[in-house]
Amino acid sequence: MDRLDAPARLMIVSDLDHTMVDHHDPENISLLRFNALWESNYRHSSLLVFSTGRSPTLYKELRKEKPMLTPDITIMSVGTEITYGELMFPDDGWEKFLNEKWNRDIVVEESSKYPELSFQSVTEQRPHKVSFYVQKGKAEGVMKSLYACLTNRGLDVKIIYSGGMDLDILPQAAGKGQALAYLLKKLEAEGKLPINTLVCGDSGNDAELFSIPEVHGVMVSNAQEELLKWHAENAKNNPKIVHASERCAAGIIQAIGHFGLGPHTSPRDVEDLSSFKLDTFIPGHVLVVFYLLYERWRRAEVENSSATIQNLKKNTFENGVLIHPSGVERPLHNCIDAVAAHYGDNKGKEFRVWIDRVYSSQISSDAWLVKFYKWEISDEGRQCCLTTVLLNRKPETPEGFLLMHVHQTWMEGYSARNQKNDWFF
Numbered sequence: 001m002d003r004l005d006a007p008a009r010l011m012i013v014s015d016l017d018h019t020m021v022d023h024h025d026p027e028n029i030s031l032l033r034f035n036a037l038w039e040s041n042y043r044h045s046s047l048l049v050f051s052t053g054r055s056p057t058l059y060k061e062l063r064k065e066k067p068m069l070t071p072d073i074t075i076m077s078v079g080t081e082i083t084y085g086e087l088m089f090p091d092d093g094w095e096k097f098l099n100e101k102w103n104r105d106i107v108v109e110e111s112s113k114y115p116e117l118s119f120q121s122v123t124e125q126r127p128h129k130v131s132f133y134v135q136k137g138k139a140e141g142v143m144k145s146l147y148a149c150l151t152n153r154g155l156d157v158k159i160i161y162s163g164g165m166d167l168d169i170l171p172q173a174a175g176k177g178q179a180l181a182y183l184l185k186k187l188e189a190e191g192k193l194p195i196n197t198l199v200c201g202d203s204g205n206d207a208e209l210f211s212i213p214e215v216h217g218v219m220v221s222n223a224q225e226e227l228l229k230w231h232a233e234n235a236k237n238n239p240k241i242v243h244a245s246e247r248c249a250a251g252i253i254q255a256i257g258h259f260g261l262g263p264h265t266s267p268r269d270v271e272d273l274s275s276f277k278l279d280t281f282i283p284g285h286v287l288v289v290f291y292l293l294y295e296r297w298r299r300a301e302v303e304n305s306s307a308t309i310q311n312l313k314k315n316t317f318e319n320g321v322l323i324h325p326s327g328v329e330r331p332l333h334n335c336i337d338a339v340a341a342h343y344g345d346n347k348g349k350e351f352r353v354w355i356d357r358v359y360s361s362q363i364s365s366d367a368w369l370v371k372f373y374k375w376e377i378s379d380e381g382r383q384c385c386l387t388t389v390l391l392n393r394k395p396e397t398p399e400g401f402l403l404m405h406v407h408q409t410w411m412e413g414y415s416a417r418n419q420k421n422d423w424f425f
Contacts, residue, residue, distance in 0.1 A: 003072060003359075004045070004047070004192065006192065007187075007191070007192045007193055007194055007195055008045065008046045008047040008187075008192065008194040008195065009042070009045040009046050009194075009195055009196070009262065010042060010045075010046040010047075010194065010195065010196050010197075010198065010256075010261050010262055011046060011047040011048075011049060011194035011196070011197045011198070012038075012042075012046070012047075012048055012049065012197075012198050012200065012252065013049040013051050013075075013180055013197065013198070013199045013200065013209060013215075014048075014049070014050060014051065014199070014200040014201075014252060015050075015051055015052060015053075015176075015200060015201040015202060015203070015205075015206050015209075016050055016052040016054065016059075016062060016068075017052070017053075017054070017062075017202075018202045018203070018220070018222060018224075018248065019200050019201055019202045019206070019220055019248060019249075019252075020034070020050070020068070020200070020248065020249050020252065021062065021066050021068070021248065021249075022222075022247055022248035022249065022250075024247075025247075025248070027350075027352075028066060028067050028352075029268075030246075030247065030248050030249040030250040030253075031066060031067060031068070031248070031249045032067060032268060032352060032354055033249065033250065033253060033266040033268045033269065034249040034250075034252060034253060034266070035067065035068075035069050035354045035356070036266045036267045036268045036288050036292065036354065037253060037256075037263070037264070037265070037266040037267070037268075038069060039069070039284050039287075039288050039354075039355055039356065039358045039372075040266075040267055040282065040284050040285035040288040040289070041262065041263045041278075041282065041284070041285065042262065043284055043357075043358050043359075044282060044283075044284055044358070044359075044360065046194075047072045047073065047194065048069060048071045048072050048073075049071055049072065049073040049074070049075065049180075049183070050071040050073075050074050050075065051075040051079070051176045051179070051180065051199075051206075051209065052074075052075070052076055053076075053077070053078045053162065053166065053168070053205050054076060054077070055076060055077050055123050055124050055126055056076055056077075056081065056083075056088070057123040058123060058124070059074065059076055067352065067354055067375065067377065069356050069357075070086050070356055070357050070373075072084070072085065073183065074088060075176060075179045075180070075183075077124075077126045077128070077129045078129055078160060078168045078170060078174070078175065078176060078205050079170070079174050079175040079176040079177070079178060079179035079180075079208070080098060080126055080127070080128035080129045080170055080171070080174045080179075081094075081095075081126065081128075082094045082179055082182070082183070086357070094179070094182060095127070095128075097173060097182070098128045098171045098173055098174050099128075099171075100156075100171070100173065101154070101155055101156035101171070101172065102128060102155065102156070102157070102171040103153075103155060104127065104128070104130065106150070106153050106155060107130045107150065107155070107157065107169050108130060110146065110149045110150055110153065111130060111132065111146060111169065113149075114142055114145075114146060116134055116135065116138045116142050117132040117133070117134055117142065117167065118132060118133045118134075119131070119132055119133075120132060120133060120166075128170060128171055128174055129168055129169070129170055129174075130168070130169045131166065131167070131168050131169075132166075132167045132168075132169075133165050133166065133167070134161075134165065134167045135165070136164050136165065139161045139167060140161075142167070143159045143161060143167070146159060146169075147159055150169075156171065156172040156173075157169055157170065157171060157172055158170050158171070158172050158174070158175060160175065160204065160205050161204055161226070162203040162204035162205040162206075162224075162226060163203050163204070163205075163224065164224070164225075164226075166205075168205070175205075175208045176201075176205060176206060176208050176209050177207075177208025177209050177210075177211050177212055178208065180199070180208075180209060180212055180215075181212055184197070184212070196216065196259075196261050197212075197214070197215040197216065198215070198216045198217070198218065198252070198255060198256065198259070198261060199212065199215050199216070199217045199218075200217070200218050200220065200251075200252050200255070201217075201218075201219060201220075201223070201227060202219065202220050202222060202223045202224055202227060202248075203223070203224045203226065203227055204224070204226035204227055204230065206227060207226075207227055207230040207231075207234075210230075210231070210235060210238075210241055211234075211235075214240075215240070216240050216241075216242075216255070216259045216261065217238075217240060217241040217242070218241075218242050218243075218244050218251055218252060218254070218255035218258075219231060219241070219242070219243045219244065219251075220244050220246070220247055220248050220251035220252070221243070221244050221245050221246055221247050221251055222247050222248065223243065228243075231243070240259075242255055242258055242259075244258075253266060267285075267288050267289055267292055268292065273289050273292060273293050273296075274311065276289060277400065281393055281400065281401075283358070283360040283368045283370045283391055283401075284355075284358040284360065284370075284372075286391065286400075286401045287355060287358065287370065287372065287389065287391075288355060288358075290312075290315070290403070290425075291353045291354075291355055291374065291425065292353070293308070293312070294339065294353060294424070294425055295351065295352060295353040297339060297342075297343060298339070298342060298343070298344070298345055298346045298351060299344070299346050299347055299349075299351055300343060300344030300347040304343050304344070306340075309336060309337075309339075309340045312336045312339075313333055313336050315401060315402060315403060316332040316333065316336065316402060316403045317332065317392070317402050317403065317404045317405075318333065319331070320332035320333070320402075320403060320404050320405060320406070321405055321406070322335050322405075322406040322407075322408070322425070323406065323407045323408060324408060324423070325385045325408045325409055325410040325415065325416075325423065332403060332406065335424050335425060338424055339424050339425070342424075346378065349378065349379050350377065350378060350379050351376070351377070351378045351379075352376070352377050353374070353375065353376050354375050355372045355373065355374050355375070355387075356372065356373045356375065357371075357372055357373050358370065358371075358372040359371050359372070360391075366392055366393040366394075367390065367391065367392050367393070367404075368390075368391045368392075368393075369388065369389075369390060369391075370388070370389045370390075370391055371386070371387070371388050371389075372386075372387055372389075373385070373386055373387070373411065374387045374408075374425070375414075376416075376423070382414055383410075383414050383415065383416040383423065384410075384411040384414035385408040385409055385410050385411055385414075385415075385423075386408070386409045386411060387406065387407070387408050388406070388407045388408075389403060389404075389405070389406050389407075390403075390404040390405040390406075391403060391404065392404050406425070
């Protein structure tokens with residue numbers, strides 16, 4: 001949260017499975033659309049929070065499977081764990097807060113008396129969360145009985161049922177909603193309460209998010225029965241909660257537009273990127289558009305025209321240099337010529353490019369130093385490098401900028417197999 005000096009323009013708090021991440025979208029189109037929108041318009045001034053029922057172990061597995069951005073804050077294990085930044089530093093204050101009237105041993109002892117419950121995997125059992133599977137028809141009766149038992153033992157707990165099979169027992173003070181309330185209070189104390197907050201969910205364990213006063217909320221079109229039922233009983237007439245007509249991340253983009261929270265046109269939805277400019281110069285937008293054009297060239301989704309290559313050259317310094325992750329130094333214009341020769345080499349293939357964690361600092365009146373992670377996914381797997389770019393503002397150029405210098409370093413475990421020929425920018 002220290003990344004921003006002022007209140008976030010927008011804070012998005014989103015569930016992952018079947019909300020931000022669409023497991024029925026093998027090409028991850030809606031997620032990539034959101035990624036491009038966020039990095040081009042919001043990363044520099046807003047906060048991204050992932051709020052998931054997954055444990056840290058399963059959360060990290062999902063990150064390896066899907067082209068997800070790195071959030072500023074991660075709420076995991078159904079709101080029982082809060083971590084910050086790329087390194088996921090834990091919030092010790094939140095852990096201490098949850099210890100009151102909580103005894104995990106008693107929870108395990110009492111719940112073990114119910115044959116209807118079967119323990120989830122060891123990775124899903126956390127210090128402040130005990131998780132089970134239960135058949136849908138037996139869930140309500142078990143929850144009532146078990147809650148009474150635990151209360152009689154002096155504990156103050158909540159039992160959450162979601163997804164038609166998952167049953168989680170948490171401290172009463174825990175949960176996605178309480179974790180968000182804690183964060184908002186913490187931000188307010190620092191004078192950084194977000195100007196707008198949008199919560200996003202699809203299942204029963206997301207209901208608490210929508211109960212936080214003053215937030216906007218979107219239930220994605222594929223929201224499950226238990227969340228829709230909660231909404232009908234508790235928030236049907238709340239104009240700040242909308243049921244999107246789009247699935248998953250596409251529904252989140254739709255809600256940004258519905259509530260007027262900021263730009264909601266993803267660069268991936270723009271056919272002619274050469275005309276897609278912002279009123280305000282944002283380095284992240286410049287780089288998202290640059291790499292998206294590179295992706296489209298190699299997928300043969302733009303015209304095979306020398307004009308496209310010339311525009312790329314006009315947006316790079318004539319004597320600019322790229323330091324390849326292998327350590328080889330190349331003129332930027334030579335790199336563009338190499339790309340020109342590979343038009344359509346990934347047509348019809350699994351090839352996508354996205355950038356993550358775009359952070360920029362203005363070092364002069366017309367120059368920015370920009371750092372980000374640039375990812376490529378292809379039939380051969382994923383590659384990623386940490387990229388540092390010196391970017392100059394030049395209104396007379398086609399896109400209003402010049403790439404002056406590019407330096408790349410492989411991210412450990414994600415180097416390209418053919419490092420000399422397959423990795424250009």
